Amino acid sequence: MNTPRLLDMMGQLIALPSVSATSERWDMGNRKVIEQLANWLEPLGFKVRIMPLANPDKANLIATYGSGEGGLVLAGHTDTVPYDEAKWQSDPFTLSERDNRYYGLGSADMKGFFALVIEALKPMLEQNFKSPLIILATADEESSMDGARALVKADLSGARYAIVGEPTGLRPIRAHKGMMMEGITITGRSGHSSNPALGNNALEAMHEVMGALMTLRGQLQQQYHHPGFAVPGPSMNFGCIHGGDNPNRICGQCELHFDIRPVPGMEVAATRERLQQLLTPIAERRKINIGLRELMPGIEAYEQAANSELVQMVEQLTGLGAETVGFATEASFFQKLGMQTIVMGPGHIDQAHQPDEYLGADQITDGITLLQQLIAKVCLHQNKA
Incomplete structure (x- = not known):
């Protein structure tokens, strides 16, 4: 089986819908994308393994060429965000070329990356x-990151370096913040508003909770910098x-959704523990139920040391200093x-998650060159920075 040309690979991947979302209305599997990649890589000599997740329509792909130690992982996710077709100038699932840009859902974030990887390694x-x-x-990076969470060390045996090909304009990124999405539900007791003693107002309790959260926010910002x-x-x-439900009823329930973006060194579990410690005395004093829950599993902040071998290597290859970003990845x-x-890949993050997502032709040619340099340096020559 001959591997398709680069643009044909991009087009075929984009044509396979793989939206990942917390909403059941939008959420779908990525299995067809995984199987397509496997069908291209196996004839090239890769040892291919498909790792099913709890949902049988979702899976990871681990494809290995060669053996030994000190190897390179080129990693990316196969899912996309939901889309608003009415706001697209072309079909989101058809690769369209306009003005040296290739449009399609996932072109930059990040199905296009896999096509570039295969094109780079073939020769x-x-x-x-x-x-x-x-x-x-991987699967589900855009929602739960369950694909990355399912991996264990043995899955990537022999690897020393990992490149996460998220769209960074081919600039190396060595740190990003984490993400926590939390929900607080306060259940009080409703009653007639003419007599506050008839109920226990959840909105008033939430007012106190929000004040305590803002105090905690200031403390965290002083502690972590x-x-x-x-x-x-x-x-x-x-x-x-x-x-609540009406002005003349004591509010019986109130719910708040909020997010926290931890910096490196600020652990998700410890932060959740501080949240719980903040809520417990308020609940006890007001004799009201306050529940804290994760809206999605937390993602730890990430930082690769500036003097590490990989950072020095990619800085040398790109001629660019490694930077930081605010968005979270699987890193x-x-x-x-x-x-x-x-984290380093073709395309730009400001094209992702919006109508008319595209990957520029310059990012394709420069991306292939950079990938070939990385593969040669790590897998062929085993050179260090």
């Missing part, structure tokens, strides 16, 4: 690989609130598996 496979090359494709970020401390955003999961990790 190199006849050479002697001294270290393994591993192509990793990372000068590498445009917003150097952790943020806490109150996103939405719902409560922290790969780092926990023992790999030096960098």
